[in-house]
Amino acid sequence: MILKLAWRNIWRNKRRTLITATMIFMAVMLATVMQCVQRGVYDRNIDNLVSYSTGYIQVNAAGHHEDKTLETSVAFTPELIEKIMSVEGVKDVSPKIENVGLSATDNSSKETLILAVDPKREAGSTKLDQRIVEGRYFNEKDNAVLIGSGLAKRLNVSAGDTIVLLSIGYQQASANGLFPIAGVVELASPELNKRIMYLPIAAAQNLFLLGDQVSSISVLLDDKLEYKRIAAEIEGKLGEEYEVLHWQELVPELAQLAEGDKTSGKMFMLVLYIIISFGVFGTVLMMLAERKREFGVVTSIGMKRRSLAIIVVLENLIISFLGAIVGMILALPVVNWLHTSPVSLAGDMKQAYEKLGFEPVITANFYPDVFIGNASLVFVIALLLSLYPLFKISRINPIEYLRS
Amino acid sequence: MNVIETKSLSKVYPGAIDVVALNEVDLVIEKGEFTAIVGPSGSGKTTLLNIIGGLDSASSGSVIVAGEDICTMKENKLINFRLHNIGFVFQAYNLIPVLTAKENVEFIMMMQKWDKQKREERSTSLLKSVGLAEQIDKRPMQMSGGQQQRVAVARALASKPQFVLADEPTANLDSKSTKNLLDIMARLNKEEETTFVFSTHDQRVIDRARRVITLEDGQIVSDERR
Known part of the structure; x- marks a missing residue:
């Protein structure tokens, strides 16, 4: 009633x-x-921004976030991969080498964010291969680069051209090279588009004299919203020689x-x-x-x-x-x-x-x-x-x- | 058997000048009475009915209903007491507009937690006895004033109360409806020995009452049994 x-x-x-x-x-x-x-x-x-650069979670050698040079690089070993992958919610790991440098042509040069990735893993995780707007996607053995469309425009280059990359490698060694542009990628983030250049990880290790080291390991997640829990769990599994950071710590301004x-x-x-x-x-x-x-x-x-x-x-x-x-x-x-x-x-x-x-x-x-x-x-x-x-x-x- | 008994019942409305609405009223109403309380406006009729019905408090004195002094009851107990012992019929019918005639009658029984079958039997029988067998599914808005007041009488009787208090029950009714209503109440009084207490100005009600109590300035000035 x-x-x-x-x-x-x-x-x-x-x-x-x-x-x-x-x-x-x-x-x-x-x-x-x-x-x-x-x-x-x-x-x-x-x-x-995060997927195409830092990743939602990054595993570095301790102190790398402060130092950000190749001196604090980390070995991408099967043991490390296994430890990270054992955490629930981790889909995959992707090695990365981050560096800054100057990309130049005959007429101009621009500050560049160099990001070396595993082409296969990157295509699987961020679908980078689908971002190609000109030229082709690169493979593991290529000694070629992918360039952001904004950067390509600023340098007035296109797929098939060759670009000079000037940077500093491991132990302050000079790291310069000539790289053909395999393709131009159009990323959604205008900021990245203007600055980014991708290299296959092997080519970058060779350029920067890094051996089998990488500057960081990106952790791919089943559920991106779980980044805090997963970061904490990975941190718990790794020793003090590593630092585990999630995207809010990596890009705090965002x-x-x-x-x-x-x-x-x-x-x-x-x-x-x-x-x-x-x-x-x-x-x-x-x-x-x-x-x-x-x-x-x-x-x-x-x-x-x-x-x-x-x-x-x-x-x-x-x-x-x-x-x-x-x-x-x-x-x-x-x-x-x-x-x-x-x-x-x-x-x-x-x-x-x-x-x-x-x-x-x-x-x-x-x-x-x-x-x-x-x-x-x-x-x-x-x-x-x-x-x-x-x-x-x-x-x-x-x-x-x-x-x- | 006494159904209502008031002893030295007084009600004073305090103010710059205190208004004495009831002054030392002693009254006994027995089971089965058909009583009209009459008097000019301001004589204290409604106040007396309100206090007897547990709706208002007395300034002094007592009201014994079914052996219990309702003046000393706490509010929640009083609400429960009203539910089980007193039926009300208001001048303006005051049915619940969103309920049908049958549901209005069942409402009281539902609050008393009667089972569904008994509720339906009693509400149907009561509405039949007030001549509204055909109107049970109508809402108040779909009924005339006389019909609504008959539903109100059925509602008042639903819980088999000790007595029914009716405040000017015919004030809004035409002659035919008034006669009809009085016939019904007189019959229920006779057949079910239901005690009715009216406050009224209406000569037609006074003529049908078997006891007429006249109030003036808060005091009983005559008590005529017929």
């Missing part, structure tokens, strides 16, 4: 219920889509940027939900005023205040539930559309994104916690707003309410 009463009471004033539920579903939908876009854009750009943006997003959500709370509270107040006499009647004839309170709370929760469910359902196609068809930005927005080193697209990802979080928040708000009618019900004076 209590549920029946609550349900029917909701539909006593259909227009008001629909307006309130609409307000809630709009808020849930807006908040959900916004958060999925915000996190989606960041995750995409973090992925763009993590801080994402965190700062999240905070501004939270402020927006707070304002949105405060507005919605006032809207719902208005409905609660109207309902209380309209039904004052009825509350007097039911308590007069013997209805316990607790039962009446349950009905009123249920009404609030049902309206909120309906609004939240509809909001979640309607957010799904919007998030899906942005996920499958990211919107490319143009003009000032594009420039602003590129200035941040971001791919200029608006996209979204599915985050169940965002959907559930917003729906739960609406419930919490509904419960909090129910405190007022509960307070009023606890103080019902039947005579006064009957006279109203």
